[in-house]
Amino acid sequence: MDDEPEIEHLKIHFHSGFQKTLYFYAVLFVDALKEDGTGLSSQGLAGGVPVLVLKEGSSRSRGKEAQHTNIMAAKIVAETVKSSLGPKGMDKMLVDSFGDVTITSDGRTILDEMDIQHPAAKMMVEVAKTQDNEAGDGTTTAVIVTGELLSKAEDLVEKNVHATIIIDGYKKASERALEVLEKMAIPVDIEKQDYAKKVAMTSMASKLVAEHREYLADMSVKAILAVAEKEGGKYKADVDDVKVEKKSGESTQETKLIQGIVLDKDVSHSGMPKRVEKAKIALLDCSLEIEKTEFDAKINIESPDQMEAFLKQEEDMLRDMVEKIVKVGANVVLCEKGIDDMAQHFLARKGILAVRRIKKSDVEKLAKATGGKIVTKLDSITAADLGYANLVEERKVGDDKMTFIEGCKHPLAVTILIRGATQRIVDEAERSIHDALCVIRDVVEEPKVVAGGGAPELEVSRQLKKYAETLPGREQLAVRCYAEALEVIPMTLTENAGLDPIDILSELRARHEKGETWAGIEVLSGKVQDMSKTGVFEPLSVKKQIIKSATEASCMILKIDDVIAAGKMRTPPTPPGGGMPPGGGYPGMGEY
Ligand SMILES: Nc1ncnc2c1ncn2[C@@H]1O[C@H](COP(=O)(O)OP(=O)(O)OP(=O)(O)O)[C@@H](O)[C@H]1O
Numbered sequence: 001m002d003d004e005p006e007i008e009h010l011k012i013h014f015h016s017g018f019q020k021t022l023y024f025y026a027v028l029f030v031d032a033l034k035e036d037g038t039g040l041s042s043q044g045l046a047g048g049v050p051v052l053v054l055k056e057g058s059s060r061s062r063g064k065e066a067q068h069t070n071i072m073a074a075k076i077v078a079e080t081v082k083s084s085l086g087p088k089g090m091d092k093m094l095v096d097s098f099g100d101v102t103i104t105s106d107g108r109t110i111l112d113e114m115d116i117q118h119p120a121a122k123m124m125v126e127v128a129k130t131q132d133n134e135a136g137d138g139t140t141t142a143v144i145v146t147g148e149l150l151s152k153a154e155d156l157v158e159k160n161v162h163a164t165i166i167i168d169g170y171k172k173a174s175e176r177a178l179e180v181l182e183k184m185a186i187p188v189d190i191e192k193q194d195y196a197k198k199v200a201m202t203s204m205a206s207k208l209v210a211e212h213r214e215y216l217a218d219m220s221v222k223a224i225l226a227v228a229e230k231e232g233g234k235y236k237a238d239v240d241d242v243k244v245e246k247k248s249g250e251s252t253q254e255t256k257l258i259q260g261i262v263l264d265k266d267v268s269h270s271g272m273p274k275r276v277e278k279a280k281i282a283l284l285d286c287s288l289e290i291e292k293t294e295f296d297a298k299i300n301i302e303s304p305d306q307m308e309a310f311l312k313q314e315e316d317m318l319r320d321m322v323e324k325i326v327k328v329g330a331n332v333v334l335c336e337k338g339i340d341d342m343a344q345h346f347l348a349r350k351g352i353l354a355v356r357r358i359k360k361s362d363v364e365k366l367a368k369a370t371g372g373k374i375v376t377k378l379d380s381i382t383a384a385d386l387g388y389a390n391l392v393e394e395r396k397v398g399d400d401k402m403t404f405i406e407g408c409k410h411p412l413a414v415t416i417l418i419r420g421a422t423q424r425i426v427d428e429a430e431r432s433i434h435d436a437l438c439v440i441r442d443v444v445e446e447p448k449v450v451a452g453g454g455a456p457e458l459e460v461s462r463q464l465k466k467y468a469e470t471l472p473g474r475e476q477l478a479v480r481c482y483a484e485a486l487e488v489i490p491m492t493l494t495e496n497a498g499l500d501p502i503d504i505l506s507e508l509r510a511r512h513e514k515g516e517t518w519a520g521i522e523v524l525s526g527k528v529q530d531m532s533k534t535g536v537f538e539p540l541s542v543k544k545q546i547i548k549s550a551t552e553a554s555c556m557i558l559k560i561d562d563v564i565a566a567g568k569m570r571t572p573p574t575p576p577g578g579g580m581p582p583g584g585g586y587p588g589m590g591e592y
Pocket residue numbers: 084085086087089105106107108136137138139140141142202203205206435451452453454489493521522523524536538
């Protein structure tokens with residue numbers, strides 16, 4: 001309190017609002033001079049008129065301190081996923097609050113499953129999400145590059161280079177990096193060459209299912225090509241059009257591509273046929289049940305006859321519903337809602353196969369595949385609404401029964417049915433197949449590839465260093481840092497493979513200097529090689545997205561010089577051992 005008395009001992013009589021305002025600024029000024037850096041704190045002078053600016057429990061950090069904490073948090077996140085990069089990377093075992101275990105090496109999944117709290121660290125999770133949504137692969141790389149860009153920026157901040165200069169430099173560097181990538185990329189012909197399979201194999205090389213990658217890559221290529229549509233000489237494909245179902249049991253090698261849709265549901269009644277050929281399918285978005293009224297109604301039944309009539313009426317209504325379906329000639333009913341037991345019985349009597357409570361997204365896929373229309377009101381169903389498939393059949397998969405709809409009218413529909421020894425393997429296989437489908441889509445839509453193994457990162461880095469020399473002043477430093485940051489990828493791949501990063505990196509730099517654009521580290525053999533000859537290829541769009549996401553996120557984090565966090569809402573007292581950290585703010589952000 002010793003540094004405050006100058007104002008504290010002043011006796012102030014307010015005569016006007018203006019004087020009050022002056023006093024307020026005086027408080028802020030003295031407050032800002034406090035040595036502990038608390039500055040604009042939640043209260044003004046003790047003993048004087050309190051000036052409350054922030055709520056009690058709020059926390060604030062700013063200037064270099066804020067930058068430092070944010071960068072530190074982001075670096076920690078990057079460090080966490082580093083060891084899982086590349087084919088020799090390790091997996092992570094994540095246990096959530098319910099005790100559910102996930103084993104994965106997928107960057108996005110790791111960060112999603114970790115319950116991250118720090119706001120800057122959360123931005124790293126966003127980087128992985130954006131990368132996943134835009135390109136589908138390269139999430140680990142994007143997070144590592146962001147971490148490294150920030151780490152290099154921190155060195156510059158320490159040397160008193162202003163954040164704005166760094167940001168400008170980074171933006172310039174990223175534009176140049178994109179140009180370099182575009183120039184060095186190899187254009188491919190998807191129809192004649194098997195690059196789609198190669199990129200899929202590269203993306204699966206670093207996953208648990210790597211052993212089966214050739215088989216799974218083939219299957220994924222077929223799946224994407226089946227759903228891809230050609231428009232004006234260009235392909236367009238939607239990964240969501242490929243339905244993925246999973247069931248533990250057998251081995252990953254038993255994963256199958258089914259030309260049609262597979263539903264994780266059985267036929268709803270044991271009396272129904274389990275197999276219908278030349279299926280005419282009614283797709284319903286309405287229930288085959290007696291709807292309950294919204295208001296309570298009481299019916300007084302005075303005699304057994306009345307009771308019987310009442311039940312009969314219900315039965316007739318259900319029979320009517322089924323009759324409408326029979327009339328239009330349907331022999332299969334696929335329903336999004338419920339089907340009453342009685343209605344099931346009537347359907348079975350008519351030899352109709354019915355499946356109920358199908359997911360909305362699946363019904364939509366079925367409509368696309370079978371050419372049917374989803375019927376919302378049974379009264380309006382017509383024969384034209386029915387979809388067609390060669391075969392609808394219930395089959396046993398593992399312990400469960402699933403319904404297969406094959407030979408659909410539209411050949412667009414495919415399902416990958418994933419099998420694997422345990423649930424964890426099946427889950428990881430699903431994630432890996434998702435990555436594979438995404439990279440195939442990427443390369444089908446933009447048919448350009450780059451070789452992997454850190455070769456593109458090193459080449460871009462080399463060219464950026466040259467570019468930096470043409471720039472004046474401090475921006476040069478920022479572009480150089482950007483270039484150096486990209487080297488983290490070959491370096492991490494090398495480290496994860498247990499090789500010596502210094503030797504390998506010097507060799508790589510030397511070979512790139514000699515003009516070997518595709519010199520990279522082939523981690524399986526442990527040697528520096530021409531990666532374009534090893535079959536390790538990745539879509540250009542994945543690499544471009546990495547540059548974009550990493551630059552944007554790192555610049556965003558760098559631009560923050562003030563973190564003001566509101567105090568948390570008071571929660572009821574928790575038992576000892578649990579609860580919030582004292583003060584309520586985010587840990588590591590300084591408390592006032
Ligand atoms: N045989 C190989 N030799 C060297 N590097 C390889 C090889 N196969 C793949 N890579 C490299 O591994 C990296 C990809 O690793 P990984 O799939 O673990 O991470 P990611 O794609 O960035 O993230 P995620 O797959 O988790 O979304 C790429 O840089 C790729 O070039």
